[in-house]
Amino acid sequence: MNFTRRNRTFTALGALAMGFSALALTGCAPASGAAIEPVTEVRLGYFANVTHAPALVGLSEGLIQDALGDVALQTEVFNAGAAAIEALSAGAIDATYIGPNPAINTFIQSGGASAHIIAGATSGGAALVVRDGIDTPDDLASSTIATPQLGNTQDVALRSWLADEGYETSVAGDGDVNVTPTENAQTLTLFQDGKIDGAWLPEPWVSRLVVEAGAHVLVDEADLWPDGDFPTTVLLVRAEFADQHPEVVDELLKGHIAAVEWLDENADEAPSVINAALDDATGKTLDDAVLARALENVTFTVDPAAATFETLVDHGLAAGTQKKGSIDGLFDLRALNALLEKSGAETVSAAGLGADR
Template identity: 70%
Template sequence: MNKIVRTTTAITTLGLVAAMMAGCASAAATDKPAAEPTSSAPSVNEVRLGYFANVTHAPALVGLEEGLFADELGDDVKITTQVFNAGPAAIEALSAGAIDATYIGPNPSINTFIQSGGESARIVAGAAIGGAALVVRDGIDSPEDLKGTTLASPQLGNTQDVALRKWLSDEGYTTDTSGGGDVHVTPTENAQTLTLFQQGQLDGAWLPEPWVSRLILDAGAHVLQDEADLWDDGEFPTTVLLVRKQFLDEHPDVVAELLKGHEAAVKWIADNPDEAPAVINGAIEKETGKPLDDAVIERALEHVTFSVDPVADTFETLVQNGIDAGTQKKGSIDGLFDLRLLNKQLKAEGEDTVSAAGLGKD
């Protein structure tokens, strides 16, 4: 497998910062190599995993639906899950010790790392690349048409929120975190965004898949800006696998097995293009109560690449974007990545390893 696996069939406010910080103080200030297990018994009997019911979190959905995490963790380690709408809420749970790992966007990962002085969490793998865009109503055909409009993002400070605010700034518009400015950005839960857009109360939204495709196919929106067009080769990280640092330090054996399940899920999606849409859609239905239309899931998967590569060389740019958007503080992200367990696994399989781009251990 190449380090990036592609498939053509291919989803709180700043006031949460204090909560993010609260769960970080107990982590040990060490960056020693992950320890090897000393016996055949796992070092902990449960791993608590967060994810979103989004197409961009398909490795989590497939890993759970197909039992791939359970296969790797074995009978002695129970996997329990919690579903979130956007990154900042997941970070709050991770920082409070309510979950051990989560699939999440890069900007909340950056934010918690900087706010905690590097003590909160580590990115241990990539999960998805691409699959986010700004979609708008009829009558908006260029950035010049956006003055005075109201646009949604999933949550203040999440990856799409930062991308939207940065892009608007580059287009000459002002925004602020209270909804003011030339363009009004209103963080809104994805399902509510669809409803409000259909009711004419929103002019558009910057969203992850499948919500981009839902607004297009279910509500008549069109793409004004595909985020892929803003990045070299169209590659930007949408989802990574983030692990609480204390959990990684104390239970590397369990994290290693979780990573095996994660990689197996990425491979499964690539190897089963005909089955993947139904499996992913079935998982989304379980969490939301309603499946996506076939056309929606198919369009959404066409715009996402699933990979264990976190595309670490984009993260310095993402830091600056967050600063420019006014949603995070300045700070270093040196040490954000710990890809050693993943790369050990990839080497053992004869696969290409992935890079931390000088921002951690690989």
């Protein structure tokens, strides 16, 4: 299994498990006279998806909890980015694995005050899959195509690509192509019943429609990006939590890096560990063929591919799913890069959209 097609980051991460000194994420101090209570737990959100495998492995192998030490880890499973962002904004969770577009949206809507991306997690693993009889973009006229949620990363990617192909879409669902935001499991059923013509989805749902429902890939999103690199999942932390507890966020990062390293080094064992974690989270596992295919299409990396985010903003604006605003300051990669430097690994760039040194 080609588990990391374009892995550029992990060359020397073994030392990360040895315990580094705490590294401040932001350097922000509490307001004068304000007492910050010691944190006793970290509340972490994630999705039960293959594209969130660093979370699945980090939890099931105990890597994140080990890094946190005496700080307890509480987790919550989300089905969509909007729900995770709502919980983060309300202070119900402290950090979450999430797609890039919801991260962009909360940052813009809050004027940069809500959260920061502190690491990447997954690249790749999204595609437009369609029924028999649709073989070219021209065949999509008057079709119905599903996405996971209005304004989510795959929804924006589909609308942007359709616009490039000369199609008009609407957030109301009408247009030359009917884009219908639909929960992923329902999308599979609707496709099997012939009620939709295709879907732009993340893994493992791409592979489920291909293996279980006879769909074929019309567009692999990797083909639309330079070198095939585009972010699917990032690690987002609530700004207030990071400001008040940088040392705890640093420990969370250590566990996250250890999880991505584990995936890089244990390709043969990874499918069974991921499936067991999915079973724990949802009570269901994936077919072996589905999981194997899904893993071939993703790369796990701490690099958030920050250079792609201006393009993602442009796509969201063109799709009508995003407000105008600046993403300057979206990234804070200083703690991540300090850890990478300490282990001798290659550092990553914020592409001018935040701090990385």
